Amino acid sequence: MAYALSEPRTAPGTTSGRTGKVRRSFLLRLAFLVPVVVHTAVFFLYPLARNLLLSFQDYGIRSVYSGDAPWNGLANYRRLFDDPVFHKTLGNTLVFVVVSLLAQFVIGLGLAEFFRRSFPLGGVLRSLLLVPWLLPLVVAGTVFRWMLDTSNGVVNQVLLALRLVDDPVPWLNDPGYAMAGVLLCNIWIGVPFNMVILHGGLQAIPGALYEAAALDGAGPVARFRYITLPQLRPVIGVVLTLGLVYTLKVFDVIWVMTKGGPANATQTVTTYGYQLSFGGLSQFGLGAAAGNLLIVVATAFALLYLRSMRAEDHTAPGRK
């Protein structure tokens, strides 16, 4: 018993003392758990279950007030998969997630490597790079929206002044460019997170390993490939899994920058789900179905990650 409770004085001859103590310490432990369990149930499990049920109902604007929404089985999911716009959002989401993850990771890792050496002002610079992470997404999105404005945006002014382009680039106004526009903003926001976590991971790699490798004649590329990457594996798993979950649910950046436009070019499953529910159509069942698909994808990857972590634990005892 790690919980030293003041033992109640009980009259000799009664047996309630011992069991009472056990029960009390059990109740105490339970009491510590209650807030977490209640919070999770109310703010997480209930909405999740509600959303799941909602996706099997024909829940339109009238249902909101009357509360009755007929069950319609898989009709919402069927409608979604018959919807050409939804097909587009699936493709967009894939592009958005893959490109965001890769770019954030590569840039983040590059910066983490860069800050591994100590140099004057290194710490200051590193903290400055955290700024994108601290900014509210709406602020970042709004600023990028103006920077990428076709006629007056600073990005095009610079490109034109440097003669890199002849005509202004329609960053957010052309289906071919709009995705790149929102990706720029999202990558900029995501780099610090990757950098910080990876930097922490790099710090944990013993320097002796590199010294030994250098003695064996390994060059920088070999050292990175055979020491850094394998040692970083668990950290990379964390970064990519969390990154995936964050990126899947990105809403504000896209909403502020393009509202999913032009012509649905930047509509992702997240923004489309919102649009179906609150964009005027009031098809809450459809919106819920779109949201559930995301939850399934995110959960699948989270489980994969947990499994690989467990495998790690078995192969590398003592490593946390």
Add this chain to the structure above:
Amino acid sequence: MLTEMDCYNTDPTMSALPKLLDSCGRKAGVTVRRKIVPDLRTRLIQLAGSHAVPDLVLLDNPDLQQLAATGALTDLGAAGLRTEGLYENVVAAGQYEGKLYGVAPGANSLALYYDKKLLADAGLTPPTTWDALGKAAKKLTSSKRHGLGFAVPATEEGSFQFESFFLSAGAELSKLDSPEAVRALTFLDTLVKEGAAPKDVLSWTQANVQEQFANGSLGMMVNGPWQLPQLKKAGMSEADYGVVPMPVPAKGGTPSGALGGEVWAAGNNGAEKSRKAAEVISCMVNEKNSLTWSKLTQYVPAAKSAAAELAAEQPQMKPFVDGIAGARGRTAKLGATYPAASQALWTAVQAALAGQRSPSAALAAAQAEASR
């Protein structure tokens, strides 16, 4: 005690509304507790879910039908609200299935703003037809500015602006791919393709368009009367710009457009509260208050006589007042299904202007989408 919700979070309306609510509340013998909610539509849907829609709400007119369809709003006609002397189309915008659920204190429509000096320098007169508008826009375009600005983002705002071309062309919201509709979209498409209007129209809001016009980046703009005070704030006087009615496809046509503005509605919270709410609303939309309020918001008063008075008093309001007569309620024909048509419509406009589809293909897809 009545509860109230609106989304007026900027002055002068933000601080003027409580005064109006107080004085009209006093007359009806109730106190009104006000609350500002920026994303009002979403909030009202949530409140409808818990049967807690406030006793008074001031909401955007195209959203009224959907909310009325749920049963969350009270029938103001039955609660004793009269609408004599108001514009018929403004009254119709507040009706759902023949019953009166909302009344607008003022309405608005779009018109064409132009930079007087730029037009004079180019030897142009304010355009009245599409043909003239296109020519003027091209002539005013230079390396420094675009001839014409409007706002067609992927929101209701985009539909609202496009509808002033769409409806003026004689198209109907119940048939999005009519030849008239294609003509309207082709016109805007050509303006963007030729560079007379910026590609940014796909992401700009009406407020952004006004900013661009005020800083000299646009020669002309399509916008509403609520921008008049904003232009004043930006340092433009009536000597700098003029306003004319929306140009029409051909000489002799009448401009039409979507009716804009917010309507007063009341939550379905029992007969007693509905009666009181109707009393307060009828006080707020009476001729005198409608005029005072419209001067603040720079809307067109819903009462015809007050509108005429305002046009006489402020010449700049005349094109907007004239515009109201020909404006159409967005939900007049489609009722609660308008939002679906609207979303299909703004998507079509975006697809065409972004060069993804031809105007006719984009509108055909929109009609198919709206009738899915």
